[in-house]
Amino acid sequence: MFRSNLSVSTSVGALLLFLSSWSIATADIIKEFTQQSGVAEDFGLRRAVYLGRLFNGVDGGPFRRMDSMYAIVTLAQANNVQLFAGDGNSNFDSAFSQGKMIDTGIRVSNSNQTDTQVVFVPGNPSNTPPFKIGVPAGVAIHDSLAANNRLDFWLVGITNSGFTVPSNVSGNVANFFIQFDRSTAVPEPASILLAGSGLVALLAKRRLRRSN
């Protein structure tokens, strides 16, 4: 009777672990584009150019973090410019100091410094795997989206850096495009360790009972 109960509890534990793994794989894609703002700020610490606001009205839903992303921006004479996402459409320095701006990890450079280029990061979505966002940044970006139902995007370089971000290109609208792949669960190491050790303890207990 006890052995039977132990077997059932082991099966239930394994099922729970399986289900939790299943929920990690649940994801969706959000993507949007809009006209680049091009408004620049340089207060001596860094030069930040506001790209614009996306995902207006999008809520967090069951999702927990941004896993990966694509970014397509139009700019010139950029060298390792950082892409930030968060809450704030003006005064980047203030938003940054308040922890409202998150570094996506994406860096943007022009391959030809004489041209104003459309830069695809990490490449064209049609044939390139997306850029993997670090877990803390991915969670923070999604928390910002969930809290504000929108995300603001900035390109940031060193102070007095001469990169330019157009709003229009010879009469054509200069758009930027962002796509996030987001998931429902955060594969926290602590949770995995707890679940794993619990299952191992259960199996060990079963073996011990069998040997007795």
Added chain:
Amino acid sequence: MNTIKFVAVLGILIASTLLVPRASAGIATSTVDQNGTKIGFNSNNGSASKIGTFDFNFPGGVASLDFLEARIRLSVQLPPEAIGDLAPQIVFAKLGQTNLDQALITGDATRTDIRISYNLFPSGLGIVEKQTDFVKLTRVQSLALSAILASDPSNRLDAWLVSDTLTAITVPALSEFLDLSGPFPIAIVTRYDSTLDLRYVPEPSTSIAFTGLSVWILRGARSWKRDRNLKSSKIKG
């Protein structure tokens, strides 16, 4: 000198003026692809963007020309603060200069009073095509421009857009914009060219020499006529 001789001398003078092309006034125009190279300027506190290498090729050379005015058309992205004294200026330089600070000191480049202002229509946070009016060149600028053009066999010069303090200036060789109408995003390319116009007249020294020669010839003719009349009156007497 009788009327026929006077008309003949005047005719020779007018014909010589018409037959020498370098003595004629006009506007020289050159249109070239924009270059887009950007370098540091004013000890890297500002920037210089190369507009392009303009080719004028005056058949008679530039030694006898006086450059009065210049204007330019270009596609550029300027920051909103590029107005008034902060509006970037056009610099003419000998070909291949990579240090404009030095070139301006050594006379291999000259800074003009042509400013490209953010406010110059059309304005906007992006790449726009701007066309200036003709702006007068000072005597020093004109002489420097002549020297720059004379230094190249094809009378070419490099035109730069310089700012002492602003770095976020782009004079693109080409630009792209994102087309999202299809299943996948693609970049559409636009290439840019620029036009530089130089208004010139025969150099004043040439005109002065020409006028002086004319006066000298006329005076000589009168003197010759007076001597001849004097001689003929003595013979009669």
